[in-house]
Amino acid sequence: MNKTLLLLLLFVIGFTSCKDSKKEIDELEIAKRYYEALSTSDTVEIASLLTDSLLTKETEYDYEQTFTKKEYVEWLKWDAVFEPTYKVLHIEQENETVKVKISKVDKRVLFLHEGPIVTNQVVRFDANKIISIETTKYEVFNDSIFSKNRGELLSWVDENHPDLKGFIHDQTEAGAQKYMEVIQLYQNRKDTP
Numbered sequence: 001m002n003k004t005l006l007l008l009l010l011f012v013i014g015f016t017s018c019k020d021s022k023k024e025i026d027e028l029e030i031a032k033r034y035y036e037a038l039s040t041s042d043t044v045e046i047a048s049l050l051t052d053s054l055l056t057k058e059t060e061y062d063y064e065q066t067f068t069k070k071e072y073v074e075w076l077k078w079d080a081v082f083e084p085t086y087k088v089l090h091i092e093q094e095n096e097t098v099k100v101k102i103s104k105v106d107k108r109v110l111f112l113h114e115g116p117i118v119t120n121q122v123v124r125f126d127a128n129k130i131i132s133i134e135t136t137k138y139e140v141f142n143d144s145i146f147s148k149n150r151g152e153l154l155s156w157v158d159e160n161h162p163d164l165k166g167f168i169h170d171q172t173e174a175g176a177q178k179y180m181e182v183i184q185l186y187q188n189r190k191d192t193p
Helices: 002-040 043-049 069-081 107-113 143-160 173-191
Strands: 050-058 063-068 085-094 097-105 117-126 129-140
Touching: 002 043, 002 085, 002 097, 002 117, 002 129, 043 050, 043 069, 050 069, 063 069, 069 173, 097 107, 107 143, 107 173, 143 173
Parallel strands: 050 129
Antiparallel strands: 050 063, 085 097, 097 117, 117 129
């Protein structure tokens, strides 16, 4: 009887270990797929990885926003216009979350920040779907360069193209296209003698 009980106990422990390991792999895999989809602007894949709503937080800036899945897909269309590249620099499972160090660069970020932005993020799950993404730290972000470039761009638009005002807050695909138009106009102004 003791052998049977011991075998049963070993089986339960083994089964539980495999189940926990599979859950971690699944969550790591979901997070990896999410960042790959961000980099390729694959809105269909992103939508399949999210719950019905997504909470985004930025701890350092005391900011949070909840998107419906539809709203987040619209934001992704805005992001896609700038041709982003997201690189996972480090990823690990910790309890019920996945911690990620991510680098992002795109045409807007290059213009404003003059290089990639690197952040630490925590991805949380509910039933194998992403429910929240929290940016806990900006590892590489030069606020003074970003603010200076943004301020100069906005002042130039106010003086030279008042018809394009408001582009900076319009996070739709059309708003991003206007944003790119403004950047190109500004850069062409700087390139002409």
